[in-house]
Amino acid sequence: MSNLKVLVFGQVNNNLNELIAKANSIHNSKNGPFSLLLILGNIITSEDHVDALDLPGYFTSRSFDQLPQVFKEKVSQEDNFGEVSPNLTYLGSTGRFNVAEGLSIAFHGGSQDDGDIIPGPVDILLSHDFPTAITDHSQSAPLLADDVSMSKLVSQAVVDTTPRYHFAPCKGTFWERKPFEWPESDPANRVTRFIALDSYAGAKKWFYAFNILAQQSEFPALPPANLTANPFINNSQKDERAEDTKSTDNSAVLTAIDRPKRPLDTQQPGKKKRKTKTRTVNPDSCFFCLSNPKVDRQLIVSIADESYLALPKGPLTLLHDDIPTHILFIPLPHVPTFSSLPDESKDKVALEKRKYMAAMGQLYGPKDLVPVSFEINRSDGVHAHTQIVFIRKDTINDLKQAFLREAEMNGLKMTEQSNVPAEGDYFVVSLDTAQEYLVIEIAPGSYFDLQFGRKVLASHLEILDRLDWRACAQSPKEEESFGNKFKQAFKPLDFTL
Template sequence: MPAEEIEARKDTRILVIGKVQGKIRPLFEKISQYRNKIDLVFILGDLFDSKTSFRQDTIDDVDALIDGNITVDIMTYVVVGDSPLPPKVLQIVESSAGQLASNLVFLPKRCFLKISADGLTVVVLGGRLNPKTVGKMANNYTPYYSYDDARTLKGERNVDILITNDWPAAILTRSVYQSVEIDIKEQECIADLCSSLKPRYHFSSSDAFYQREPFVHSDSVSENTEYWMTHFISLADFQNEAGERSSFAFVHKPANAGPVLLSTISQTATSSPLSLVGSKRKAGASQESSHRFATETRHDRRANKRQKVPPVTTDTCFLCIASPRADTHLIVSVGDQVYLTLAKGPLITRKAFPLLHFPSHMLLIPLGHSPSIAAMSPDDRKVVYLEMQNYRRALQKMIAIKSNSQFGAITWEISRTTGIHAHWQFLPVPVEHIRGGTLEAAFKTQGEMDRYPKFQIRDVGDGSEEHTDFFRVLIWHRDDSGTDSERSLILPLDGSFRFDLQFGRKVMAKLLNLYDRADWKECEQTKSEEDADADAFKAAFEPFEASLAEESA
């Protein structure tokens, strides 16, 4: 979901409303009363009541929204709740980046929203936890999320608002308001997400209204120290029969964002209840596996430690072209030392960049089985690196010509002596992200957030002179005069930190606002779709494949 940007004041007036359950006309009549008083509205899900989705009055309301006969006077965002969207609504929002009508946008169940350049940042995780969320259940608007969905959002920083359908586990702990009769669903992964993001406000849904004392993200507090503080608020359904509070209004002041001094914090504030969640869980383990391992006997654990992963051979390596595991139907070109293939579960689809008209998330892979180019013999390394570069230049030339230089490209590589099979990933990028420095900044910023060492600006060639493993990013574009420009970023992988093997893809998914495609396993295509993509790419690349022979000559 693209980060929506609107013209907003430095102080943004926000109204959050609980689940609507089909009360569409009363809702927007109420919202219209706040015209000129509120800048943004967030609805916590279930705009349409699934129990009445086939009633004629509900169908009429849906049509009225789509046709503009129900006016939405204030920019309104709707979060995924418990119920699936009506088929007609789903079809529209999936093809229109979530927009159903003027000023009415349905947010994907997992998304990051930025409103105004220096203003509001919002993270959303809608739906209910279902660890088996795969296939069709994993699309943008189904009311289910997975552990991976929650983990993917944890890298965000400086978040003003977190919206989740489930409550964070242990949120009532350390509160004087623990005796609440509310039917809630609380999850440890939501507690972990809130602890990681440290939002100023965390909104959720429940049968009745609940507002916890604010809490600081620390187990203990001391004077003259700054702390991140969160207000947790859960809203009841809109126009509920019990008359429970269903809306909350506040003003977002960018000047007040960030940590606050203890002396300015309300005396009712508590230390974080979330720090108690999973304290006995092994760091980095998923909730699913922590529960599974908790049932093992001591003998089971000792047995697991003795198990060794068998070495990957040319028969079992899925990147070896002769391996039975290789997806050979994705291969689009084979050279003397290198072959070119479409990426499995591509980050971008053929439709992502209309100017190109062909799939373009590519892998450049040496034919020989080696963990890295640097690990090859000097003779092999020389010819393989040369042909890898020739393929990359041919791809870049194709991108520049096909897009009239409106696209550049990025190539990234993880060079590790413990790797399985060397490869480079190639992706076209809108040139404005490159010329303005946004692409380079995205890698540096994410690296800082992940507490990696700083990137270095240098060219390491075939990597044979490096004393450590490394992660490499090659950023290329062609300017209006036809001159090529390239910049090389290097992150040494010296073993002092744990590097995320999906780092490159995750950075690009965030930059291109493709959060739902950060995990390749969620982007797998059918065999017929992959065959069609391979044919489309071969047709586009054929004129440029001939230049490979010229480069090698």
């Protein structure tokens, strides 16, 4: 399997060479290099010369007729495929394509005349329209403009290809839908993520970067924690082709499983907004609560009065001098954020955290390792915890800029603060022992990638194969071995003994 780094840009409107320059700049920066670039939607340009890309780039069009004239001179209507400028390839309107590294891409122009995509799983699906059912089972769906095209043909393409990533352009909107699973897929545990990007250089997020294993034949048994119901289940039947296959009238959109008509805006005139249903995790079923009879006790390495240390499942980093280097600090009370700790516990938890950090500093410091700690505090979270990763001191240089760049690339505002926010939802990272924090404030109810901190570290440390913790899951025997190694090394410094 090849681990590829993919860059996706929103639709371009008359500034193609500017887009190419931007792509080249990102590709050649510390964020790169990237394996390929995907450009969404129709390329609109009146330029008579197209500059060269420094990385392979691919795009599609609704039809050959909608190609810019400068491209029509490079490919024939009969072929409807080919390189139109150095490193930039036109894929066509509807079909499948495999890049050299084995990554499979399907694409759909939205027209019935182009036929169907050959069924079979793909890594990435590109479409010009939204599938009609995509907003179902989603509590974070944006309010879509009336001119957003919804296509039953694209819905069918999703069912036929069960893509791991599905991208579509949407002017003025960025939306990363929570993932959904295909329970009867082959291979099993296949998950789809749908992302809509604003037009290139738009006000909302217009580019997306991610890592993907091409030709992946097995997927982690544990699905993402934020899965929603699959909006396409029970839609294995082909839609009647005699019906209209596209609609720009949101009030007349049929879902892919032929539910009754309804508008996409879930807050209809005269009706109260639907209440969000939050899944409650009680202490007896929380993986971080010691009262849970199913807690993985082989991962617990030290217990204080109000908190404890544990090793994570699927650690980002492994052993250094035979000692685990990825640790979790967890308060004993079952609360979603550190700020919501009971008053009688707050000061004790903070003191124990300082003691643990000082003790681990004595353990790892002589080995030229320094801590990077990060946490997500959300009022709708499950159980507060801090992830602590000890990395080589010579690799911490430029890590601050790596976090700032990654935040900017994801359309997030990260600021330097002297203190952790006292309230609200936020992501925070602390580098080494510096008395400053990098903070991203998270709007209530908005999406935030729970793996953001891990992704930045994995990229910076060049261990992209360990980006997904599920792909790094250990057996109980391995977990027990790692736990014993840490306890043995930490015992002389453990203030709880």
